[in-house]
Amino acid sequence: MNTDHRSGCPINLSLEVFGDRWSLIILRDMIFGGRRHFREMLNGSIEGIASNILADRLKRLMELGMLTKADDPSHKQKAIYSLTEMAITLVPIMAHLGAWGRVWLPVSEELSIRAELLENGGPPLWERFMDELRHEHLGAAIDQEGPTVRATLQAGYEAVVARKAEAAAG
Amino acid sequence: MNTDHRSGCPINLSLEVFGDRWSLIILRDMIFGGRRHFREMLNGSIEGIASNILADRLKRLMELGMLTKADDPSHKQKAIYSLTEMAITLVPIMAHLGAWGRVWLPVSEELSIRAELLENGGPPLWERFMDELRHEHLGAAIDQEGPTVRATLQAGYEAVVARKAEAAAG
């Protein structure tokens, strides 16, 4: 891990971690899209990440302690990437970034419904989501009933897509 | 302003705005350091930004609607850069970034005390700070008494510096 930093300022150090155009996108897809495998991230990326950039960022995020990699027992060549607690605690930052972007930038309705739901849910929903991620990625115990936060966000997305398709057809 | 985007996802669009190593640093110095002039930002930058990068980012941030530029009446050659509401509403994101960095990254004590105070103050303090910035940069009215938030943060920083100097001397 690289240890020479521009300064010890927390905002600067945070920027040194994900102050580029891809690292947070990869983490977003893992957190909200549930992506765990290289090909999933590569082909599922709506922004169209290149394979060498993806490989480089995954390596970098592992060196920084944001991700871990493990063998997939179902396929000798498959690797499963997992979020660490360090990455899971980015959820509130993602929520704020999404909320800010929804206000000031030309977001599309179907891609911003998740951000809206996350914003409306507030810190309690973020905590519940982080507990789900700890369960999925760290094997932590979980005691929640009902649909998962990710499924709820996904359902919201699909409802918008369906409504827009209906509006276009009818 | 560039209008072709990788996707309409709010997190992606936010990254397209400040997903680089300098834009947020410049905004941080304006917000927390009170910097308004080119030379102030150039010479006061602890991370050592280059003049061409600074000029490029200032221009870019203006095109994106995050900054405005005006003549300084006290000096015909000086330009005063002002934050727009769009940039002022980044304060909560800055606060979260700072809080996250303080937990997970090798921050220095003197440069992270501001982040700690901001985190402890929570959303009410952020709102008060944003009102100060609206007053300074947008000419909005303000009805607050006592020391400014920025002065309070600055006092905290100087207290740490003084304490460390004393500890080193004694």
Add this chain to the structure above:
DNA sequence: GCAACTGATTGCAAAATGCAATCGGATTGC
């Protein structure tokens, strides 16, 4: 056996970055 799929790696062109020097005009010190 062989096509499809796995997580990558390589080569190369283009863009971004870092750094030092410099610009013309404005202001300050004296």
Add this chain to the structure above:
DNA sequence: GCAATCCGATTGCATTTTGCAATCAGTTGC
């Protein structure tokens, strides 16, 4: 009045990072 300094940049150039397409060797399904 005049030199030194300060103003917001701009230029040139070497280095680094990025984006894209092609490719790799091992694994799996059939």
